[in-house]
Amino acid sequence: MKRGIVTKLFMLTALLCMFILATIFIGQTIFFKQYYANQKINDIKASIQSFEKDYLKTGEDVSAIQRLEQDFYQENSTWITTLDSVGNIKYANDFSVKIQLDPSRDKDFSNRIMNIPLYSLIGLEDMQRVRFQLEQGNRIYIDGIKKDNTIIPAILTVKNKNVVLENMQLSEKLYGKRDATEPSPKDSSQIFFKGEIKKLQLPSGAVRSNIYTNRVFIERIKRFQVNLLLNENYNSNAKTMDYEENNISYKIIIRPIKDTTGETTYIFAMTSLQPVDEAVQMLKDYYVYLIIFVLILIVLASFYYSKKIAKPLLQINDTTNKIANLDFSEKIPITSKDEIGTLSHNINTLSATLNSYINQLQQDIEKEKQLENTRKEFISGVSHELKTPLSIMKSCISILEDGVASNKKDYYFKAMANEVDKMNMLIVDMLELAKFESGTFKMKMDVFYIDQIIEYICEQLTLDIRNKQLHVHRHLSKIKVVANQHRIEQVITNFITNAIRYTPENKSIMISTKEENERVKVCVENNGAHIPEEHLEKIWDRFYRGDTSRRRSKGGTGLGLAISKNILELHESQYGVSNTEDGVLFFFYLNKEG
Numbered sequence: 001m002k003r004g005i006v007t008k009l010f011m012l013t014a015l016l017c018m019f020i021l022a023t024i025f026i027g028q029t030i031f032f033k034q035y036y037a038n039q040k041i042n043d044i045k046a047s048i049q050s051f052e053k054d055y056l057k058t059g060e061d062v063s064a065i066q067r068l069e070q071d072f073y074q075e076n077s078t079w080i081t082t083l084d085s086v087g088n089i090k091y092a093n094d095f096s097v098k099i100q101l102d103p104s105r106d107k108d109f110s111n112r113i114m115n116i117p118l119y120s121l122i123g124l125e126d127m128q129r130v131r132f133q134l135e136q137g138n139r140i141y142i143d144g145i146k147k148d149n150t151i152i153p154a155i156l157t158v159k160n161k162n163v164v165l166e167n168m169q170l171s172e173k174l175y176g177k178r179d180a181t182e183p184s185p186k187d188s189s190q191i192f193f194k195g196e197i198k199k200l201q202l203p204s205g206a207v208r209s210n211i212y213t214n215r216v217f218i219e220r221i222k223r224f225q226v227n228l229l230l231n232e233n234y235n236s237n238a239k240t241m242d243y244e245e246n247n248i249s250y251k252i253i254i255r256p257i258k259d260t261t262g263e264t265t266y267i268f269a270m271t272s273l274q275p276v277d278e279a280v281q282m283l284k285d286y287y288v289y290l291i292i293f294v295l296i297l298i299v300l301a302s303f304y305y306s307k308k309i310a311k312p313l314l315q316i317n318d319t320t321n322k323i324a325n326l327d328f329s330e331k332i333p334i335t336s337k338d339e340i341g342t343l344s345h346n347i348n349t350l351s352a353t354l355n356s357y358i359n360q361l362q363q364d365i366e367k368e369k370q371l372e373n374t375r376k377e378f379i380s381g382v383s384h385e386l387k388t389p390l391s392i393m394k395s396c397i398s399i400l401e402d403g404v405a406s407n408k409k410d411y412y413f414k415a416m417a418n419e420v421d422k423m424n425m426l427i428v429d430m431l432e433l434a435k436f437e438s439g440t441f442k443m444k445m446d447v448f449y450i451d452q453i454i455e456y457i458c459e460q461l462t463l464d465i466r467n468k469q470l471h472v473h474r475h476l477s478k479i480k481v482v483a484n485q486h487r488i489e490q491v492i493t494n495f496i497t498n499a500i501r502y503t504p505e506n507k508s509i510m511i512s513t514k515e516e517n518e519r520v521k522v523c524v525e526n527n528g529a530h531i532p533e534e535h536l537e538k539i540w541d542r543f544y545r546g547d548t549s550r551r552r553s554k555g556g557t558g559l560g561l562a563i564s565k566n567i568l569e570l571h572e573s574q575y576g577v578s579n580t581e582d583g584v585l586f587f588f589y590l591n592k593e594g
Contacts, residue, residue: 087225
């Protein structure tokens with residue numbers, strides 16, 4: 001059996017470890033790359049929103065904009081810049097050539113001085129070999145297109161210097177071979193201008209130099225500009241595009257905005273996904289060593305299972321077999337604080353609990369026997385209560401039938417009527433008590449003044465109070481309570497009636513209400529004999545009348561306090577009875593309104 005447990009644990013551990021490895025491997029090699037890319041793009045988009053807000057705040061402060069671009073790159077490892085409405089990098093005068101255009105037929109450009117950006121024509125690293133051909137005073141020719149009062153050069157030619165600077169993507173579109181399906185220029189026209197170089201401006205700092213030397217980034221900006229100017233079907237709305245070069249994947253994000261002048265500006269950002277590709281490749285190499293390590297770990301784990309798990313499991317099995325046979329004498333030794341130790345502790349606790357419950361069950365059986373005796377006493381009590389009035393009625397009927405006391409006929413009929421009333425009262429109380437004890441009765445709550453109810457009940461019982469010449473002292477407060485008014489009247493009536501019944505003549509009854517936080521305490525105290533301490537709990541039982549002879553001379557059915565108890569418990573109300581210095585106090589609590 002021990003070998004079987006170890007084998008199963010070994011196989012389970014091996015399969016679980018290999019499954020975890022396979023899941024991690026598949027997740028990291030297939031899904032992780034896509035997850036990383038999506039998460040990075042979402043983070044960059046959020047950063048672009050912040051960049052947009054800061055950009056609009058800078059106005060035309062070129063140095064502040066360049067700092068924003070540099071900070072964005074450092075925080076997100078992502079190239080970013082802003083393009084104008086025709087796709088030129090904004091504020092690119094630091095890498096440009098200033099040209100005085102010759103007079104021409106185009107009035108918008110005749111004799112105009114313009115800055116021609118050079119980043120789209122030549123890389124910054126190649127400027128050293130041609131910078132002297134772009135000196136002031138040299139003649140230059142411009143081939144390209146014009147758009148929105150802007151010249152976008154495709155080719156710059158320096159006269160007599162054999163220097164030609166060309167935007168290959170734009171020039172191929174303008175002058176290369178095109179088939180019938182290739183779109184024509186949109187809102188633009190090819191132009192040719194001549195002019196004289198006034199000044200060559202090269203970047204002096206590192207802020208923009210990094211952008212101008214990033215060939216991939218510049219080429220994607222040029223591609224975007226060509227599509228923006230010459231592709232009629234090009235969608236210039238916000239977009240995210242994939243691009244791959246030299247087996248390196250890139251994400252390009254373009255977002256059009258309106259700057260402070262109302263002109264369209266494009267935020268152009270590009271990020272490389274190369275780091276995650278390198279990380280995934282390293283993970284693949286790492287898994288070879290990881291698998292070897294896991295296999296060694298599985299072998300070591302099997303020995304651990306054989307000593308630390310299988311042996312305690314056998315002890316647990318033997319002990320549980322004894323528990324199944326109701327033998328709770330043996331306890332499992334706890335040798336560790338891990339799950340096996342916890343299991344052993346729980347089984348020991350279970351054994352002790354079962355032993356306790358079985359003992360409790362035996363006690364419950366004894367209580368059930370006592371309850372059965374109580375039922376028998378209840379039936380006996382009911383029989384006793386009904387037997388006496390029936391006997392009296394039978395005697396009266398016999399006397400009337402024999403005609404022995406024909407002159408007292410009315411007396412005997414009245415006596416029988418009284419006994420019938422008592423029997424009816426007993427049956428009504430028994431039915432009401434059964435209704436409360438059924439567990440299905442629901443109390444409907446009312447809001448009323450407790451002092452008014454007590455005053456009303458005292459008025460109803462005035463005749464009984466006068467007959468015994470009792471003194472009723474009321475100390476009541478005008479307080480609203482939440483309860484079932486009819487049932488609480490029934491409880492108070494039972495308490496006061498009980499007090500009247502057991503108070504000697506010319507003695508006192510005290511009725512009071514006391515506020516205690518959110519509750520009201522209702523008290524009914526009467527002068528008279530104390531209830532023995534051992535009978536205080538029995539006072540709420542059926543047919544209990546405070547004396548062992550169960551005399552009927554005191555009146556009542558013996559169910560009033562039992563009914564009151566059930567009514568108060570349905571209200572979830574605290575109640576009780578206690579002996580005082582001069583007599584007995586009954587009390588209960590009700591919740592105040594609000």
